[in-house]
Amino acid sequence: MPRWKPDARQRLVVAALNLFAEQGYDDTTVAQIAERAGLTRSTFHRHFADKREILTAGQKTLSRLLVEGIAQAPDDATPVEAVAAGLERASGEMTSFNRELGPLLHAAIEANAELQERNALKSIGMAAAMVEALRGRDVLEPTAQVAAELGVLAFKLGFAAWVDPARDEVPGELAPLVLAALDDLCAAAVELR
Structure with missing residues (x-):
C-alpha cells in the first residue's frame, strides 16, 4: 500500500460517511474508515484527530x-x-x-x-x-x-x-x-x- 496518496483526505471523508450510513456513527471505528479508504490508521490521524472531526473538516x-x-x-x-x-x-x-x-x-x-x-x-x-x-x-x-x-x-x-x-x-x-x-x-x- 503506498504511503501517500494526494486524495487521502477526500477518500477518508467518503469512506467515513458511507460507513456511518451503513452501520451508524457509533459502530464505525477509525480502523474501519482507514481500511475502507485503502489507507492506514496513521494516515487517518495525519488528517483528522478523530472520527468526529470528519464532520466539521x-x-x-x-x-x-x-x-x-x-x-x-x-x-x-x-x-x-x-x-x-x-x-x-x-x-x-x-x-x-x-x-x-x-x-x-x-x-x-x-x-x-x-x-x-x-x-x-x-x-x-x-x-x-x-x-x-x-x-x-x-x-x-x-x-x-x-x-x-x-x-x-x-x-x-x-x-x-x-x-x-x-x-x-x-x-x-x-x-x-x-x-x-x-x-x-x-x-x-x-x-x-
Whole structure:
C-alpha cells in the first residue's frame, strides 16, 4: 500500500460517511474508515484527530472564505450586502464533491446527538467569524450579529436545497441558492415588525 496518496483526505471523508450510513456513527471505528479508504490508521490521524472531526473538516476553510468575502465587499456595502459577498465567496468554492456528500453528512448528523451538537457549534463558529469580519467593517455589534445569523441560516437553507436528491432539476451552482435564501430571509425579517 503506498504511503501517500494526494486524495487521502477526500477518500477518508467518503469512506467515513458511507460507513456511518451503513452501520451508524457509533459502530464505525477509525480502523474501519482507514481500511475502507485503502489507507492506514496513521494516515487517518495525519488528517483528522478523530472520527468526529470528519464532520466539521471544512469549517475553518468555510469560515475563512466567508471572512474573505466580507472583507472584499465594497466599502459602501450594507452589512447584509457584505454577508452576501461572503456567502458568494464561500459558496463558489463548493464542488460536486460537497454536493454528493451532503445527504450522507445530513443522515449521519441526524442519527447522532453528539454530531448534532458539533454541527450546532459549526454554525456558531461560522456566525462568529462573520460577526468579527463585520465588526472589522465598523458594523455595530447587534447589527453584525443579526446579519451573521441571517447569513448562517441562508447558507444552511441554500445548501439543503442544493444537495436535495428530490429536486427535479439538476443543481447548478450553490451561490444563487444561498443568495436567494438570504433575500427571502431579509424579506421575512421586514415582516417581523
